[in-house]
Amino acid sequence: MAGSTPGEVRATLEALYRNEARRIFATLVRLLRDFDLAEEALQEAFRAAVEQWPRQGIPDKPRAWLVSAGRFKAIDRVRRDQRRKQLQAEDVAPVAVAQPDEALDDVIEDDQLRLIFTCCHPALTTEARVALTLREVCGLTTEEIARAFLTPTATLAQRIVRAKAKIRKAGIPYRVPSAEELPERLDAVLQVIYLVYNEGYAASAGASLLRWELAGEAIRLGRLLVELLPQAEALGLLALMLLHESRRAARTDRNGDLVLLEDQDRSLWDREQIVEGLVLVERALRSSWFGPYTLQAAIAAVHAEASDAAETDWEQIVGLYDVLQRISPSPVVELNRAVAIAMRDGPAAGLARVEAILARGELEHYHLAHAARADLYRRLGRGNEARAAYEQALALTRQDAERRFLERRLAELSA
Amino acid sequence: MKYLCLVYSDEKLLHSLPDSPRDPECQAYADRISAGGGMIAAEALESVRTATTLRVRNGEVAITDGPFAETKEQLAGFYLIDVEDLDEALRVAAGIPAARVGSVEVRPVRELETE
Secondary structure, three states, X not given: OOOOOHHXXXXXXXXXXXXHXXXXXXXXXXXXXXXXXXXXXXXXXXXXXXXHHHHHOOOOOHHHHHHHHHHXXXXXXXXXXXXXXXXXXXXXXXXXXXXXXXXXXHHHHXXXXXXXXXXXXXOOOHHXXXXXXXXXXXXXXXXXHHHHOOOOHHHHHHHHHHHHHHHHHHOOOOOOOOOOOHHHHHHHHHHHHHHHHHHHHOOOOOOOHHHHHHHHHHHHHHHHHHHXXXXXXXXXXXXXXXXXXXOHHHHEOOOOOEOOHHHOOHHHOOHHHHHHHHHHHHHHHHOXXXXXXXXXXXXXXXXXXXXXXXXXXXXXXXXXXXXXXXHOOOHHHHHHHHHHHHHHHOHHHHHHHHHHHHHOOOOOOOHHHHHHXXXXXXXXXXXXXXXXXXXXXXXXXXXXXXXXXXXXXXHHHHO | OEEEEEEEEOOOOOOOOOOOOOHHHHHHHHHHHHHOOOEEEEEEOOOHHXXXXXXXXXXXXXXXXXXXXXXXXXXXXXXXXXXXXXXXXXXXXXXXXXXXXOEEEEEEOOOXXXX
């Protein structure tokens, strides 16, 4: 216990804050049943450690110490507040304090899962789930989240306040869902993580460095979920994010312009992320419970294993899209399948399918559908139709890099 | 916690769709929740045409014929339940037969502050 230098204490506390703060927070939420109270308790626990550890030494179980200290401070605060409200002595218990079993590591891991499932509860709006997860599970500040989502800080702060109020007043439980509810509730969690990832990967409007960091945050969340709950689709989603992320350096050129998959310099792909992704896909595919995330990861894996676009196993990609369309049908999946068929059988075969999908109207306002059609016309040497389709895509895109790419293609066609 | 599950439906269609619940099914479901100990009260309501809305403004009582708001869907009935948390309330709400043709709004009951 005794004999820690101030330097040792500071280094230990910094590491604990970085790696353990959100876990301790999750446990405090369970013990105190209130997000705001738990956040204050967390800060006070670290403040107490800064004061006491240099004198008393670093405790054997620092995490348990911080949980106990936080809980004690919070109860103290509630008692003081209640006294201020001059309530009767017998009414002073309602902080609903659970038994302090914080020394058990598996309980603490469950607390993190509880926190994730509560923040991603379907009774909250999707926007609220995303904001709350980044704030409470990842520990991002409200300002950081607001900047990353190009939302005014006040709007985001209010979104978080409202979500926490709804959790409290509507009785959203702090619990890992039952086996029967789990598939649906896990979907909601995966959706939040993937939304965060996509916001960082392909910002729908504008561009900023912070949004890139969102992709990293999503991968960290994905890893945490896999560690806590290694279900097939959690593995699949983490694999999908890693395989997409592996291409980041090759996706844009020096000017920040978009480079298509077929034109990317594959030596720039991150081998470490690819290997990790491939292992995860295989693990997920061995389970009989895999779903759309795993299948999309499997498609990304086929690309990752090909030395160039021509060497890609398009037959397998079309096959994977067939399965994906069967278990999770959508016009976007159908569009991607049509593009894969064009790569396998030539642009004419793909074009007929893309035209048929567009004729149904669901993807009329989806810029990538028009861009795909334009590309197939271009490859068939039908310049006028290609130009018209590129212009339609250009009118629909809101992203700078995509706009520049489409303009470049239009200029090439006119040359 | 107590939750009020409000059943909304277009009352012209509530009893006339192929999937519309019949009264015995609704009664059976209410009995089942009661048997589980989670029920406080449940009632079906008469048509919205029988509704009267009352307001008191500056000490004056104003009474108008009709519901509070004219909407496409009307309040058709309610379940007042006492369960552990929102997840359990949503499970009960999902079993309400009229949820198949209308919608169910789940509202936590606010405890009045007595101090």
